[in-house]
Amino acid sequence: MAEEKEVKTFKELGLRDELVEACENVGWKTPSKIQAEAIPHALEGKDLIGLAQTGSGKTGAFALPILQALLEIAENQRTVPAFFACVLSPTRELAIQISEQFEALGSGISLRCAVLVGGVDMMQQTLALGKRPHIVVATPGRLMDHLTNTKGFSLGTLKYLVLDEADRLLNDDFEKSLDEILNVIPRMRQTYLFSATMTKKVKKLQRACLKNPVKIEAASKYSTVDTLKQQYRFVPAKYKDCYLVYILTEVSASSTMVFTRTCDATRLLALMLRNLGQRAIPISGHMSQSKRLGALNKFKAGECNILICTDVASRGLDIPSVDMVINYDIPTNSKDYIHRVGRTARAGRTGVAISLVNQYELEWYLQIEKLIGMLYILFSIEATRMKVSI
Ligand code: AMP
Secondary structure: OHHHHOOOOOHHHOOOHHHHHHHHHOOOOOOOHHHHHHHHHHHOOOOEEEEOOOOOOHHHHHHHHHHHHHHHHHHHHOOOOOOOEEEEOOOHHHHHHHHHHHHHHOHHHOOOEEEEOOOOOHHHHHHHHHOOOOEEEEOHHHHHHHHHHOOOOOOOOOOEEEEOOHHHHOOHHHHHHHHHHHHHOOOOOEEEEEEOOOOHHHHHHHHHHOOOOEEEEOOOOOOOOOOEEEEEEEOOHHHHHHHHHHHHHHOOOOOEEEEOOOHHHHHHHHHHHHHOOOOEEEEOOOOOHHHHHHHHHHHHOOOOOEEEEOHHHHOOOOOOOOOEEEEOOOOOOHHHHHHHHOOOOOOOOOEEEEEEEOOOOHHHHHHHHHHHOOOOOOOOHHHOOOOOOO
């Protein structure tokens, strides 16, 4: 039965030829699971809730139906309406990546996007808004700032709202801005809400701003992708650095992300690894936006092959070639683990996630195991699924 339903092509989902071609041009041969399930409902005009992990192709799942609607309106009215869709993202980097995907998919139709994120000059963004973009991708705080202070800018014509990584959008910093934005945008619109995890706050947001949504679950609750190998190493706190260096030297991975709890640790570890001849670069919330983007670009370009980051970088970064994630510190919030390891094994690729668990972090790691439903026997190093032996 399941096979009968399987959709093989973007065309079969109901997408127009221009968009099928755009998918081919960006190298997408067949729809991902979330795309196959979400796009037909979205094209029917339904609101969506997508429970999808990072790397599932969720950006395409909301971008393609929005582009299809734009194309249809442009055809009927001979103009492409400005401020047609707004995508809210919790991080600046994710906002930039979403905009890049929109631009790549919309390149054939001269799509204009504006990115409104904090840490960048307001004036430049005001100029971008003056060009009347079709799509606005923004972090909530900066969008509200522009809605309040930029003359002539409003979202009165908005037809689509996307809340990406909604669980992250609902943190204390953003909640107020998000409420204000929801109050000033048109109620007659389509809303897509994507979240890796379904928290109480996300459910509340869903009730507040979606109408009879179709729920699509590309991954079972809190699961990690099948192509991801998850391993842990139970190590004494004082030897963590040695184990990190050992793994980085012994496991062959062309690109690695190392997660730490603090911004200081990203800097210190990067210094240590560089002194040992490794090509490591830190990225954390303490760095300016331009430095963060610079570090990310060096990593993407392969100039550096180890990115040391805090959880700021664990969400939404689209770095397809990461083949190893190392949790140098175990996250205290189990859901952060899912987001961290979601950096590898993306879009059908394989990947490995190695967690260095010390005597103080055991409890947190057990919580994570409970969450992802895995029962490793923690107390024996031999029982780990590590391929390397230390
Ligand atoms: P996302 O989950 O939207 O961040 O997408 C993760 C990565 O998967 C991005 O690099 C996309 O370009 C890629 N991707 C999205 N959809 C597809 C597809 N249908 N086929 C292959 N790659 C895809």
